[in-house]
Structure formats: C-alpha cells, structure tokens
Amino acid sequence: xxxxxxxxxxxxxxxxxxxxxxxxxxxxxxxxxxxxxxxxxxxxxxxxxxxxxxxxxxxxxxxxxxxxxxxxxxxxxxxxxxxxxxxxxxxxxxxxxxxxxxxxxxxxxxxxxxxxxxxxxxxxxxxxxxxxxxxxxxxxxxxxxxxxxxxxxxxxxxxxxxxxxxxxxxxxxxxxxxxxxxxxxxxxxxxxxxxxxxxxxxxxxxxxxxxxxxxxxxxxxxxxxxxxxxxxxxxxxxxxxxxxxxxxxxxxxxxxxxxxxxxxxxxxxxxxxxxxxxxxxxxxxxxxxxxxxxxxxxxxxxxxxxxxxxxxxxxxxxxxxxxxxxxxxxxxxxxxxxxxxxxxxxxxxxxxxxxxxxxxxxxxxxxxxxxxxxxxxxxxxxxxxxxxxxxxxxxxxxxxxxxxxxxxxxxxxxxxxxxxxxxxxxxxxxxxxxxxxxxxxxxxxxxxxxxxxxxxxxxxxxxxx
Amino acid sequence: xxxxxxxxxxxxxxxxxxxxxxxxxxxxxxxxxxxxxxxxxxxxxxxxxxxxxxxxxxxxxxxxxxxxxxxxxxxxxxxxxxxxxxxxxxxxxxxxxxxxxxxxxxxxxxxxxxxxxxxxxxxxxxxxxxxxxxxxxxxxxxxxxxxxxxxxxxxxxxxxxxxxxxxxxxxxxxxxxxxxxxxxxxxxxxxxxxxxxxxxxxxxxxxxxxxxxxxxxxxxxxxxxxxxxxxxxxxxxxxxxxxxxxxxxxxxxxxxxxxxxxxxxxxxxxxxxxxxxxxxxxxxxxxxxxxxxxxxxxxxxxxxxxxxxxxxxxxxxxxxxxxxx
Numbered sequence: 001x002x003x004x005x006x007x008x009x010x011x012x013x014x015x016x017x018x019x020x021x022x023x024x025x026x027x028x029x030x031x032x033x034x035x036x037x038x039x040x041x042x043x044x045x046x047x048x049x050x051x052x053x054x055x056x057x058x059x060x061x062x063x064x065x066x067x068x069x070x071x072x073x074x075x076x077x078x079x080x081x082x083x084x085x086x087x088x089x090x091x092x093x094x095x096x097x098x099x100x101x102x103x104x105x106x107x108x109x110x111x112x113x114x115x116x117x118x119x120x121x122x123x124x125x126x127x128x129x130x131x132x133x134x135x136x137x138x139x140x141x142x143x144x145x146x147x148x149x150x151x152x153x154x155x156x157x158x159x160x161x162x163x164x165x166x167x168x169x170x171x172x173x174x175x176x177x178x179x180x181x182x183x184x185x186x187x188x189x190x191x192x193x194x195x196x197x198x199x200x201x202x203x204x205x206x207x208x209x210x211x212x213x214x215x216x217x218x219x220x221x222x223x224x225x226x227x228x229x230x231x232x233x234x235x236x237x238x239x240x241x242x243x244x245x246x247x248x249x250x251x252x253x254x255x256x257x258x259x260x261x262x263x264x265x266x267x268x269x270x271x272x273x274x275x276x277x278x279x280x281x282x283x284x285x286x287x288x289x290x291x292x293x294x295x296x297x298x299x300x301x302x303x304x305x306x307x308x309x310x311x312x313x314x315x316x317x318x319x320x321x322x323x324x325x326x327x328x329x330x331x332x333x334x335x336x337x338x339x340x341x342x343x344x345x346x347x348x349x350x351x352x353x354x355x356x357x358x359x360x361x362x363x364x365x366x367x368x369x370x371x372x373x374x375x376x377x378x379x380x381x382x383x384x385x386x387x388x389x390x391x392x393x394x395x396x397x398x399x400x401x402x403x404x405x406x407x408x409x410x411x412x413x414x415x416x417x418x419x420x421x422x423x424x425x426x427x428x429x430x431x432x433x434x435x436x437x438x439x440x441x442x443x444x445x446x447x448x449x450x451x452x453x454x455x456x457x458x459x460x461x462x463x464x465x
Numbered sequence: 466x467x468x469x470x471x472x473x474x475x476x477x478x479x480x481x482x483x484x485x486x487x488x489x490x491x492x493x494x495x496x497x498x499x500x501x502x503x504x505x506x507x508x509x510x511x512x513x514x515x516x517x518x519x520x521x522x523x524x525x526x527x528x529x530x531x532x533x534x535x536x537x538x539x540x541x542x543x544x545x546x547x548x549x550x551x552x553x554x555x556x557x558x559x560x561x562x563x564x565x566x567x568x569x570x571x572x573x574x575x576x577x578x579x580x581x582x583x584x585x586x587x588x589x590x591x592x593x594x595x596x597x598x599x600x601x602x603x604x605x606x607x608x609x610x611x612x613x614x615x616x617x618x619x620x621x622x623x624x625x626x627x628x629x630x631x632x633x634x635x636x637x638x639x640x641x642x643x644x645x646x647x648x649x650x651x652x653x654x655x656x657x658x659x660x661x662x663x664x665x666x667x668x669x670x671x672x673x674x675x676x677x678x679x680x681x682x683x684x685x686x687x688x689x690x691x692x693x694x695x696x697x698x699x700x701x702x703x704x705x706x707x708x709x710x711x712x713x714x715x716x717x718x719x720x721x722x723x724x725x726x727x728x729x730x731x732x733x734x735x736x737x738x739x740x741x742x743x744x745x746x747x748x749x750x751x752x753x754x755x756x757x758x759x760x761x762x763x764x765x766x767x768x769x770x771x772x773x774x775x776x777x778x779x780x781x782x783x784x785x786x787x788x789x790x
Contacts, residue, residue: 115757119544141544141757287629287649427542427756435737442649442738452563452739459562460756464541 054347054354057150060366063359070356071099074127075117077110078178078343079375086374091363098356111427118143121350126357128348130174132165132341133420133430136258140424140464144173145347150358151175157366161419162383166344174344176383177365181412182232182239182339183405184212184329185297185305185315187225188322191215194223194303199326201404203411206327206336209243209274212304216283219303228283232293232307235437237430238339239306242418243271245337246330251421252433258423259464261457263433263450271331272436272446279441286442297323309409310380316399325405328412340417342380381409428460529770535763542758555764565765567740568748569772571655572724575744579659580720587667587715591674592704605675612669620729623661624648651739658742661729666722670715677711678704717780724773745769 076084081104088100105113110129117125119141130138138144148171154163162176184199184207191198196215199207216228233239241251249267254260262268278284288296297305298318306328315321330336345361347354364371369387381391392406423429436453440446536555538548559565590608594601611619626633627647634644647657685703694702705712725746730736736743736751743751745765753762 111757112754115542115754119757141541142546285630286646287631424541431756435735435740438735439651439738442646442651444651444739449739456564459558459564462558463539463758 053349054145054351054357056353056355057145057147057347057358058355059149060151060358060362063355063362065095065359066097066356069097069099070353071101072126072351072353072357072360073101073103073124074357074360075103075105075110075113075125076129077105077107077131078129080104083375086376087364087371090374091360094363095359098359100360114138114143118348118350123348123350123352125348126351126353127360128346130166130344130346132162132176132344133422134426135165135174135344136168136422136424137426138346139168139173142349143346144168145349145351145354146171146173147175147347148172151362151366157385158383159385159413161340161413161417162342162344165341165419165422174346175361175365176342176344177370178342178380179383179413180340180342180380181309181409181417182242182306182328183309183408184326185307185311185323186326187219187297187300187303187305188324189300190219190223190225190303192223194219194221194225196223196303198324201324201326201408203327203336203408203415207329208332209246209329210332212329213274213278213283216303217281220283223303225303226301227285227296227303229278229304229306230284230288230293230296230302232305232311233290234284234288234293234441235290235434237420237433237437238341240271240275240433240437241420242328242337242339243275243331244268245418246334247271248334251418253421253423253429257465258421259425259461261429261454261461263436263454263457264447268450269446272440272450274331275437276440276443276446280443284441308380309405312396312399312402312405316396316401321401323401325402325408327408328416336416337418338412338416339420340413341419342383344383381413425457425461425464429457432456432460532763532766535760536767539760542756548760551760555760556768558761559764559768564740564743564748568743568745568765569768571741572744572746572769572772575655575658575726575742576720576723578655579662579723580716582659583663583666583670583719583723584712584715586663587670588674588708588712590667590671591678592700594671595675595678605671608671609668611665614665616665616728617732619665620661620732623664623729624733627657648733649738651741654734654738654741658726658729658734661733662723662726666719670719673711673715674708677708680711681707713780713783717777720776720780721773724769724776745772 081102084102084104088102091098091100110131111134114128118128130144135144151172154172154175158176159179162179163172166172166174166176186199188198194215196218199205199212199215212229216225219225220228231239237252244250244252244267247267247270249265249269249271250262252261252263252268254262279286285296293305294307294311294314296302297307297311298315298321300321315323327336328338345364347357347361351357366384369390370382370384372382372384372387373390376395381388392410396402397406420426421429432453435456436449439449535548537550537552539551539555540546540548594605594608598604625631628634629644629646629649633647637643637645645653647653681704685707686699689699689703726744727746727750730742730744730747731750734742736747746769749762749765749769752765753759
C-alpha cells in the first residue's frame with residue numbers, strides 16, 4: 001500500500017491539504033450537534049415572574065359583546081374542525097363581533113402543543129381544551145385561570161363529576177363541557193355464526209370479562225372472527241383503569257399529595273395479567289395502533305369492541321355492519337367500573353381577550369345546553385344537564401343497532417363511572433402507564449412492566465415533592 | 466458591502482509606471498493611504514464575514530449557552546413560573562434515573578451495530594456497482610432511491626410492512642417461516658430499526674464511496690495484476706487503503722446521523738417496547754415536548770453532545786493517523 005502511494009504522484013492532493021477535511025467534518029459534526037441543541041432549546045422556558053390574571057373577566061351576568069370585531073384563538077383536541085363548524089357558525093351568528101379561530105390538534109400532540117405555547121405565556125392562545133384528569137397538573141403549572149367569580153353557580157347546571165373534575169383546591173379552574181362513558185360493541189353476525197348468544201343491553205345483566213373472553217374465543221373458532229376482542233384505546237389509562245378498579249386495584253395513585261404510584265397491588269396485577277393473556281392467546285392483535293382499532297371493528301373483523309360512544313356515528317354509517325351495544329363488562333367477583341371524564345375549557349391567564357373568550361366559553365358549555373345542540377353526530381354526553389336532553393334525542397340513538405345505549409349511558413354515568421387519578425404529576429403517570437400497557441400487550445410479564453412503570457413514575461415525580 | 470472601492474483602489478495604484486515613484490516621493494501621505502486601504506479592506510472583509518459570524522453565533526453558540534442555562538435551572542414541568550437555579554441537580558437526577566441509563570445503553574448498542582454494518586454494506590455495494598456491470602446506472606439509482614424518499618414516509622410504510630399481520634410476515638409465511646413480532650418485540654426491535662435505517666442510509670453512503678472508488682487510478686490495479694495479485698488481495702491492498710479518506714468521512718457522518726436518528730422511533734415505537742428504542746435523541750424530545758420538562762432535556766442534550774464529541778474525536782484521530790502515513 002505504501003509503495004502504491006509513494007510511486008505515484010497522481011494523488012498529491014491527499015497530503016497537500018492536511019487537516020482541511022477534518023475541519024470541515026468538525027464543522028459538520030458541530031453543525032449537526034448544534035442544530036439539535038437549537039431544536040431542543042428553541043422551546044426552553046422563558047417566563048416572566050408575575051403570575052398575571054387576564055383582565056376583563058366579569059360575573060357571567062355582566063358580560064357584554066365587544067363593539068368592534070375581536071378574534072379569539074381556541075386550541076382543541078376533543079373535536080375536529082369539521083365537527084366544530086356548526087357550533088362556530090351558530091356562535092358567529094349570535095355574537096357577530098367575536099370571531100373564533102379554532103385550531104384542531106391531534107390528541108397525541110396536544111400536550112406538547114399546549115406546553116410550548118402556555119409555558120411561554122403566549123398571548124396568541126386564548127382558550128384550550130383541558131383533558132379532565134390533567135386539570136390539577138395544568139393548574140400546578142400555572143396554565144389555568146380562576147373562574148370561580150366568572151361562573152358562580154355551576155352546581156345546578158353541570159353534572160357533579162364534571163364539576164368536581166374542573167375544581168382544584170375549592171376553585172373553579174376550568175369550565176366543564178363534555179363527559180363520557182363507554183360501551184361494549186359486539187358484532188351480531190360473527191356471534192350468530194358462532195352460536196354465541198348476544199349480550200344483554202341491561203346494566204343489571206352485565207357480562208364478566210371472563211365470559212367475554214370465552215365468547216370471543218368461540219367467535220374466532222366457529223364464527224370466523226379475525227379477532228375476538230379488541231379494546232378501542234389499547235394503551236390508554238382512560239379505558240384500562242376500570243379493569244383494575246373492578247378488581248379493587250384503585251386508580252393507581254395514593255398518598256396524601258397523590259404523588260405515590262400504587263400499581264403493583266393485586267387488583268392491578270390480576271387485571272393486567274388478564275389483559276396480557278388476550279394478546280398471548282391471539283384474541284387481540286398485537287401492533288395495531290390506537291388510531292386503527294375502530295376501523296378494524298367497522299370492517300367486521302372483530303367480535304367484541306369495548307369503545308367510546310363517539311364511534312357510534314362511524315359504525316352506524318356502515319350499512320352492512322350488524323352490531324349491538326352492551327354494558328362495559330366487569331371481573332367475576334369484582335365490581336362494575338366504567339371509564340368517564342371528558343373535556344373542560346381552560347382560559348389562558350396571559351389572554352388579552354378574556355371577556356370575549358368568556359362569552360364563547362359560556363356559549364360552548366352553558367347557553368341553552370351549550371355546544372351539544374349544534375352537533376348532529378355527537379355521541380358523547382355534555383356536562384351541562386340542560387344539554388343532555390338534546391343529546392339523548394339525537395338521530396344516532398334512533399338507529400336500532402344502538403338500542404339501549406341511552407339508558408345504559410345514563411345509568412353508567414350515575415352509578416359505575418370512576419374518575420381517573422387526580423395528581424399534579426398526571427402527565428408523567430399517564431405516559432409511564434401507556435408504555436406499560438403497550439409492553440404488556442407485547443408480551444412483557446405484567447409484574448415486570450408494572451414495577452418498572454412504578455419506578456419511572458416515582459423518579460419522575462421527585463420534582464413535584 | 467460592495468467590493469468595488471477596494472478593486473478600484475488597486476487599479477489606481479498599479480495603473481501607470483509613475484505610480485511607484487510618486488508613492489516614494491510622498492512617503493507620509495502614501496503610508497496614510499495604505500493604512501486607510503488596509504482599514505477599508507478589513508472593513509470589507511468584516512462585512513463579508515458578518516453574515517456567517519452572525520449565523521454561527523445565533524445558530525450554534527447561543528443555543529449551546531441556552532442549553533447550559535436550561536440544564537442548570539429547573540421548574541415544575543411546563544410551569545409558567547420562572548425557573549430556579551439548581552446547579553447540577555438535573556445531572557444528578559439523570560445519574561439516578563434508570564430511564565436515562567437505559568437510553569444511554571441502548572443508544573450505544575444501536576450505534577455499535579448499525580454504523581459498521583451500514584458502512585460494510587455500502588462499501589460492498591459500491592465495489593459491486595463499479596465492476597462494469599450491465600445497466601450499473603440503473604442499479605445505482607435503485608439502491609440510492611430510498612435516500613430520496615422523506616424519512617417519515619419510509620417509516621410509515623415500514624411500520625405497516627412490519628406489523629405482525631403485515632405484508633412482510635405474509636411473505637415469510639409463504640416460505641414457511643413463523644410470524645415474527647418485529648417492532649413489537651424487545652428482542653427484535655433494534656434489529657428492525659437497523660433494517661429500516663440501513664434501507665434508507667446505505668444507498669446514500671454508497672454514493673460517496675463510489676466517488677472515492679472512481680478516484681483510485683487504474684494503474685495501481687494494473688500493476689498489482691502484473692505482480693499476480695488476486696481480487697481479494699487487490700481489495701485489501703489497493704481499494705481499502707486508497708479509500709481510507711472517503712471511508713472515514715462516511716464513518717463520521719454516518720455516526721452523527723445515526724446518533725440523532727429520530728423520525729422512525731417517534732413514528733414507529735415511541736421508545737418501546739420496554740424502552741429498548743428510547744435512544745437519547747428521542748428521550749430528549751420526549752422530556753422536552755411530551756413531558757414539558759426542557760430542563761431535564763437540556764441536561765440530557767449536553768450529555769449527548771459530549772458523547773458525540775468524544776466519539777467523533779476518536780474517529781478524527783483515526784483520520785489523522787490515516788493522513789500521516
């Protein structure tokens with residue numbers, strides 16, 4: 001090799017420019033590294049010390065529309081821009097001097113979008129959706145405004161669980177507008193073919209998860225179901241917490257300040273062992289992301305689908321999909337427990353258009369039943385008690401396939417609904433649990449996954465203590 | 466900004482034969498003029514350099530300083546309240562965090578495998594495609610093509626392809642291989658990501674190596690052939706040594722790009738299963754944006770930076786040795 005080089009002066013460039021390339025490489029490496037730095041630090045915190053409250057908030061009786069046009073910005077994750085259009089159209093008609101700029105953000109990105117905008121005291125965002133279990137976490141971060149004086153008499157106008165979820169330390173910090181419940185959808189065609197009797201739609205005849213598992217297996221074996229049972233939100237605490245609650249495992253959080261994870265008790269371990277076995281036994285499919293689960297049921301591939309009532313409009317659109325609804329199951333020897341909670345509206349403390357925003361909040365959550373009266377395909381109950389009537393008289397509930405859903409939802413909200421854990425560290429908690437659920441579904445031993453989630457949560461919560 | 470004054474000045478002083486004599490005759494004013502010209506040249510140079518200097522400061526120095534500042538402050542995640550000075554507390558917290566150590570370990574593991582592998586394949590392809598094959602331009606294009614597809618696009622497609630009930634398993638099934646979990650298994654996820662990253666990267670790095678191969682004078686090979694060297698011997702004794710510089714460039718650049726690999730992880734695994742793909746770059750994003758904790762993220766970022774600088778420094782040492790020979 002040495003010979004080849006010294007004998008041929010054809011490549012003097014190799015030695016004539018020593019160091020030039022390295023320097024360029026250093027620059028490349030540094031550029032890459034610093035570009036990263038920029039990416040991350042570009043959104044570092046930069047907050048002013050004063051904890052400002054927006055000016056202009058008044059008790060709701062004294063609200064006045066602005067005289068010249070005011071535009072408020074509202075970032076939401078509960079509904080798409082299309083869903084919101086009729087609500088906004090009605091609002092713009094009723095309040096011509098206020099324009100609402102609605103920005104729909106996918107749920108998975110919502111927390112990062114809010115943290116970037118609110119932690120920088122960005123006044124260009126006025127209103128945002130608040131996922132109910134995150135209320136305490138947002139309040140601890142200084143993202144919410146005290147609305148106690150602005151909406152003084154809510155107790156008679158919204159359901160108690162929603163009001164409780166929007167209250168922190170005795171103060172109303174968000175305006176609740178939507179709650180939720182869950183149903184067990186089942187595919188009649190697949191069950192019939194397998195000779196499995198349909199589940200009852202009555203709350204008192206609620207199926208056990210054990211029974212559902214057995215029927216799901218039969219539907220796969222004899223009914224040609226590709227999958228026996230598929231959860232709507234395969235990796236979310238919202239839908240899986242009731243499994244542990246049913247077995248007495250609790251919400252997963254204990255302690256006076258709600259900063260101690262309690263995920264390795266018998267209830268959680270047993271519930272998650274069952275959950276993991278669904279995937280182990282190929283009753284549920286591995287590797288199907290949350291966004292694709294409802295489509296799998298809509299395509300007629302799944303026998304049982306515990307899921308949100310918001311999919312009712314999607315499923316009733318499928319003319320050939322023969323399905324029914326039943327109560328959310330519970331474990332043998334346990335108690336019925338169903339998911340609940342929904343969305344509130346939060347007001348950015350840095351907002352410069354608080355009164356216009358307050359008028360919209362009132363319209364959205366309270367006026368004559370609020371937003372629910374304008375949404376045709378709404379299948380999630382509003383928090384507002386006046387709005388529930390409109391909700392239950394919607395066309396989607398008239399579809400024979402949805403028979404029993406109204407009574408069931410009303411019953412669950414009143415008797416079996418369990419709120420998610422309330423803790424200032426909810427974001428980290430939900431994140432760690434989401435990973436644990438995914439790992440359990442993918443075959444990790446439930447004990448191992450829950451222990452490592454507990455450890456991750458405890459380490460992440462150190463900064464709150 | 467315009468270079469015109471300096472040019473016209475030069476033209477004037479060298480325009481006529483009398484110019485040097487005049488300059489000698491009037492020594493002091495001439496010195497003044499020269500000084501003025503130097504000053505003007507310096508100003509012009511500064512003006513030309515200014516945009517680059519500003520960019521370096523804004524894009525490189527300021528972020529590093531800010532990262533250091535963020536890393537030594539802390540506040541409740543996402544808090545609107547002002548952050549407090551905490552010294553090295555964020556680093557201590559990282560030191561005690563299992564999540565962080567898993568990230569470091571998995572980042573290193575991934576890079577130790579993916580970089581040599583990608584370079585070996587890229588080199589093999591480069592050698593193969595410089596062998597006067599028929600339609601070699603077509604093959605090169607085909608191998609390079611994945612690099613031209615946006616990474617997010619390829620990640621989504623691979624995600625669907627590698628689903629347990631996806632097309633890759635369907636193909637494996639036809640040849641009698643059992644369904645594989647790929648991205649959903651803690652034991653296969655790293656290998657799956659290496660496959661995806663290499664599918665994207667190999668063609669790109671191959672192009673640099675082909676350029677390097679074409680630079681090697683044919684006479685070496687002819688001389689070696691006359692001396693009776695076989696193809697393997699020629700590869701070890703001519704191709705590899707002559708390719709050392711492009712190879713080291715590819716090594717450094719590939720290492721940097723794999724250390725900051727992000728899109729496939731964010732799209733396909735979210736750091737799972739069992740945090741096996743929670744590489745540092747992803748974990749930094751996760752802490753900063755999903756958990757709203759830029760302070761921990763900044764501390765982690767500085768660790769990643771130090772790690773990369775150390776590894777790239779070692780690679781430069783190799784490069785230096787290569788050039789000394």
